[in-house]
Amino acid sequence: MKRLGILLCLALLMGSCDTNAVYKEYTDIEGGKWYIKNAPSFTFEITDATQPYNIYYNLRNSLSYGYYNLYLTRYLRDANGKEIESRLDExxxxxxxxxxxxxxxxxxxxxxxxxxxRNYRFPKPGKYTMQIKQYMRQDPLLNIMSVGITVEKATPAH
Structure with missing residues (x-):
């Protein structure tokens, strides 16, 4: 019960900060065991393609996670499922x-x-999907609790 209260507080804290967010979503990793075949997808809509956006990974791990880093492969697809880009990130x-x-x-x-x-411009308005796969070659990868993305309108530098 105590752990649930802590998670609820964390969720409230995290949800209150993103005033420019047009999309924010997490997928919980069942039991903290992220299998390579488990590749969460996040579908969001962009209504203004003239606006630049910042896109972020959101990640929650426990202190028991066994590495200092995490390799992820991301795939950005348009509404037709056409891959716009894929990239490996650390x-x-x-x-x-x-x-x-x-x-x-x-x-x-x-x-x-x-x-x-940073300051990404989507090709046109519409739905986009970001899919994320862990690329650590440990299957399952332990102690990753959730993964997600945030899409925010980029604000001009002051």
Whole structure:
């Protein structure tokens, strides 16, 4: 019950900060075991293709995660399923030398928000899907609790 309260507080804290977000979604990884075949997809709608967007990975891991980094492959597809791009990214979850966790932590859970694409302009208005696969070659990858994305309107630098 205590853990549920902590998760609820984390969700409230995380949900209250993204005023420019046009889309934000998480997929929980069942039992913290991320299988390679489990590739969460996130479908969102872009109504203004003239507007630049920042796209972020959202990730939650426990302190028991066995590596300092995480390799992910992402696939961006348009409404017809045509792949616009795919790319392998490395996310640094902990300091490689000290093991100190990055991100915001509460108890043994840490939340991360990593910039995936800055000032990205979608080709046209419509629905897009981002699919994310873990690429660590450990199957299942343990202690990853959830993964997601945030799409925000990019704000001009001041």
């Amino acid at each position: 996310l640094i979850l902990m300091d490689p030398k000290t093991g100190k966790p990055n991100g915001d932590g509460l108890g043994d859970l840490f939340d991360h928000k990593f910039l995936m694409k």
